[in-house]
Amino acid sequence: SAPSLAVVGVTGAVGQEFLSVLSDRDFPYSSVKMLASKRSAGKRVAFDGREYTVEELTAESFDGVDIALFSAGGSISKEFGPLAAEKGTIVVDNSSAFRMVDGVPLVIPEVNPEAMKGIKVGMGKGALIANPNCSTIICLMAVTPLHHHAKVKRMVVSTYQAASGAGAAAMEELVQQTREVLEGKPPTCNIFGQQYAFNLFSHNAPILDNGYNEEEMKLVKETRKIWNDTEVKVTATCIRVPVMRAHAESVNLQFENPLDENTAREILKKAPGVYIIDDRASNTFPTPLDVSNKDDVAVGRIRRDVSQDGDFGLDIFVCGDQIRKGAALNAVQIAEMLL
Numbered sequence: 367s368a369p370s371l372a373v374v375g376v377t378g379a380v381g382q383e384f385l386s387v388l389s390d391r392d393f394p395y396s397s398v399k400m401l402a403s404k405r406s407a408g409k410r411v412a413f414d415g416r417e418y419t420v421e422e423l424t425a426e427s428f429d430g431v432d433i434a435l436f437s438a439g440g441s442i443s444k445e446f447g448p449l450a451a452e453k454g455t456i457v458v459d460n461s462s463a464f465r466m467v468d469g470v471p472l473v474i475p476e477v478n479p480e481a482m483k484g485i486k487v488g489m490g491k492g493a494l495i496a497n498p499n500c501s502t503i504i505c506l507m508a509v510t511p512l513h514h515h516a517k518v519k520r521m522v523v524s525t526y527q528a529a530s531g532a533g534a535a536a537m538e539e540l541v542q543q544t545r546e547v548l549e550g551k552p553p554t555c556n557i558f559g560q561q562y563a564f565n566l567f568s569h570n571a572p573i574l575d576n577g578y579n580e581e582e583m584k585l586v587k588e589t590r591k592i593w594n595d596t597e598v599k600v601t602a603t604c605i606r607v608p609v610m611r612a613h614a615e616s617v618n619l620q621f622e623n624p625l626d627e628n629t630a631r632e633i634l635k636k637a638p639g640v641y642i643i644d645d646r647a648s649n650t651f652p653t654p655l656d657v658s659n660k661d662d663v664a665v666g667r668i669r670r671d672v673s674q675d676g677d678f679g680l681d682i683f684v685c686g687d688q689i690r691k692g693a694a695l696n697a698v699q700i701a702e703m704l705l
């Protein structure tokens with residue numbers, strides 16, 4: 367029979383997207399609990415033509431729940447994720463809480479479905495499965511097919527990250543600031559503590575002792591775990607740009623084996639969940655708007671890296687919807703694999 371579902375953090379940007387992706391994909395369910403903090407309890411949310419009342423998340427929320435999709439921040443995941451799993455719920459967690467924990471699969475369905483082998487609804491056992499960081503998902507959707515062909519030795523990622531990655535409030539603040547700046551008023555700076563509209567800045571994640579911010583180190587560590595490759599060299603610089611909901615990433619690749627740009631293009635043409643926008647004649651390449659509200663990741667600017675010898679280096683530019691493939695869609699695809 368169809369699984370019972372719970373959506374944790376249902377009033378947030380990703381929570382709301384969980385609902386539209388579940389609905390768009392006709393995900394089968396017998397019941398669905400809409401869960402959030404006490405603050406949001408009692409609010410009404412619409413799903414599949416019905417209205418639901420948001421319930422407060424408690425330890426009892428997971429009784430009888432087969433699959434729970436979590437996107438309510440790391441501390442909620444840490445508190446309630448293991449508890450839900452103990453009760454027999456399979457938790458697909460969008461936070462960074464369990465990504466690097468040994469034994470917790472970190473999954474992009476098109477990239478490493480084998481990591482969650484054996485985890486299924488109906489086996490009478492709960493589990494934790496982690497959804498990678500959005501920048502990692504979007505990057506690896508395009509890079510993994512190339513990696514399988516020529517093995518990436520080193521990858522340099524520069525990101526241009528949208529407001530949505532910082533949540534619904536950041537998206538609202540971008541709109542508000544844009545209006546304020548155009549009206550000549552001082553911008554309201556509640557989320558990032560600085561002007562965001564008509565500006566860009568280093569990603570707001572905490573800076574670590576090595577000078578990288580947490581977002582950058584997620585790209586480094588998560589790539590190694592997803593590829594099951596402790597050797598691959600990854601470095602990243604993550605930047606927040608005033609774009610609403612899709613991330614862009616410039617990716618420089620160094621390969622162990624040669625890969626010319628035409629072969630790369632053929633590989634990317636066939637890659638699941640990826641499409642190419644790469645028209646040099648008209649200077650048409652992927653943009654965040656091209657992929658906003660779309661499932662697939664766009665890749666372009668596919669070219670040989672002239673700083674490397676022969677065909678051992680490529681540059682590409684990737685755009686993906688942060689809320690969809692970067693979060694909700696990836697989690698729902700994981701949930702589909704549980705059935």
Ligand code: 11C
Pocket residue numbers: 460461462498499500501527528530531532581584688
């Ligand atoms: C951003 N990727 O775009 C971040 C937010 O590890 O899931 C999500 C952080 C995470 O700002």
